[in-house]
Amino acid sequence: MPLLRPRRGLLRPGRGRWLHLPAHGGGPGLPAAMRRLLSGRPGVWDLPELPAIGGPLLENGAVAASQHAAAAAYGVDRCWYGVNGATGMLQAAVLAMAQPGQALLMPRNSHRSLIQACALGGITPVLFDLPFLVDRGHVAAVDAVWLERVLAVVEAEGHQVSGAVLVQPTYHGYAVDPGPLVALLHQRQLPVLVDEAHGAHFLPGIDPHLPGSAVHAGADLVVHSLHKSSTGLGQTAVLWHQGGRIPIEALQRSLSWLQTTSPSALLLASCEAALADWQTLDGRRRLKHLLHQARGLHARLRQQQLPLLATTDPLRLIWHTGAAGISGLDADAWLMPRGLVAELPEPGCLTFCLGMTTRPRLAAEMLRQWRALKASQPFEKALPPFTPPPLPLVASPDMACGKAWCAPCQQLPWADAVGAIAAEMVCPYPPGIPLLVPGERLDVSRVNWIEQQRRFWPDQISSRVRIVA
Known part of the structure; x- marks a missing residue:
């Protein structure tokens, strides 16, 4: 049992500097209430959905009361605690926003979970490209000017989208004020989901130098990862809902598909503690x-x-x-x-x-x-600039993501895959941002660019790609 072996196991405490997720840094950043709970008799918190406790999708019990209190405290209509990370909440949100056969507008830096949700729900991702920072190989935050260009192309090319997804902030912490972006999309009668997994700490609004949260910008749905950018344990997240563009019933149905019927009471308590901490003066x-x-x-x-x-x-x-x-x-x-x-x-x-x-x-x-x-290091010469992905500003897969993923397929070297349709997602993890989406057709420039990325990520990108046979 290498995880639990006390001297050599991976879970041995105090091993170096914890400068990675979860954000509680190995325990010191946990709220006082969670530290007290975890210091008590082991397992006392491991409880089922007893009537007094309830669960995220039940109308009665302590969990329901806690969710209503959190929603009121942060000024939204409803919220749900999640024990399947931001992944489960984002996927439930996508499935509530669009029906099979419909399309959603989303940025190229969408997490792989969003593409997986499109495959599950028969939804077409209409993907828009992003400004690229060649000195570091990162995408920048999307501002209102960029989004206006995207929307102009969406309308000119006749893409019929039923909603839009934004990512704010990026994994690297690049962000803008989300208010103008949400307003642009609402002007076109599009409901907006914001993946704010890495920006839960924007929510309290205590620092004028930070952008506001998408919750306060009026986004219809916002997902926060409480272990990435708050003081929650791993797998904790929250989905916020406001306004009438997305029916509560659709969200409840989607959540019931993707959330366990036996949620961890410990993780639910961690959701409450993380959100309550920022409502206190000390927090x-x-x-x-x-x-x-x-x-x-x-x-x-x-x-x-x-x-x-x-x-x-x-x-x-x-x-x-x-x-x-x-x-x-x-x-x-x-x-x-x-x-x-x-x-x-x-x-x-x-x-x-x-x-x-x-x-x-x-x-x-x-x-x-x-x-x-x-x-x-023997050399100090700066690395050359990174090449932006050769992508149109707006594009959608040639074949439905789910159909391509499940279709009969074959594996080929990249150079032999030109003209074929991808049957898999190519996605270095972390950060979990797809370089290629199932259903996309590979042209020469895209293949050459991915071959270049493969040299950068030799352990994460294979020399062969699965294509639709």
Whole structure:
């Protein structure tokens, strides 16, 4: 049992710096109520859906009362706690927004769970491209000007969409004010789902330098991952609903398809504790302090010439390793055995999640590790710019995602797959953003670009691709 073996197991506490998810940082960032619960008699919290407890989809019991209280506290109509992560909530939201045969507008940086939901529900994703930052290989946040261009193409090409999805903030913490984006889509009578999995800490509205939450911008549905950007345990999430564009009954039905009938009482309690924490004076002060501390860390490291990228979210710290000629994947492999464990290694960057806990002496440790890493590398020439994906501004798969996924298929080398329809998703994880969606037709430029990505991600992208036979 390698997970539980006390001396060598992966779950041994105190192994280096927890600069990855969950955001509670291995326990210190958990709310006081959860720490008390977990310190009690083991297993006392492992309860079924007794009448007094209930569950997320039941109208009576403690869970229902807690959800109603959270919705009232944050100014929305309804909310549901989730124990299948943001994945389960996003998929339920998509299936509530569109019926089989309909289409949804969504960005290319949509999480793979959204594409999977489209396949499950017979929904067509109409995918729009994103501004690309060539120095680091990231997509930038979408602003209102970009979205206006997208909508103009959607209308000119005759795409009939029944709703829209936005991602705010990105995995790396790039974000804008979501208000104008939601307003543009509502002007066209489109309901809006916002994947705000990495932005739950925008919700309290305590920092004028952070963008507002999509909840306050009027989005119809918003999903927060409470373990990614709040103080929840792994798998905890919340789905917020407001307005009349999406029927409550459709959401309840979708949630019942994708959520367990035996939800963990511990995880439900964690949902409540995470959301309640920011309603207290102490919890709000703590979050303010963490944001202030993160900005100070960023400023100190920049002063010492560590190449950092600017992000909207100060709780994301991105080393631009490519500026020193170092792959983020190589940097991660070098740092991990030395006790500095990042969240997201990529070809040009290494992203750390500062999370919901204080980080004493982190600046000095990062500077020491960065200098040692640089000294271990033979070259310091910056990596060349990254190539944007060769994609139209708006496109949809040539074949339905679900049909392509389940169709008879064959595997071919990429070079031999030109003109074929993809029967699989190509998706390095993390971050879980698809480079190729089932049902898309492969042209020469797309194949050449994916071959280039394969050199960057040798362990995550195969030399062969499954295509529809």
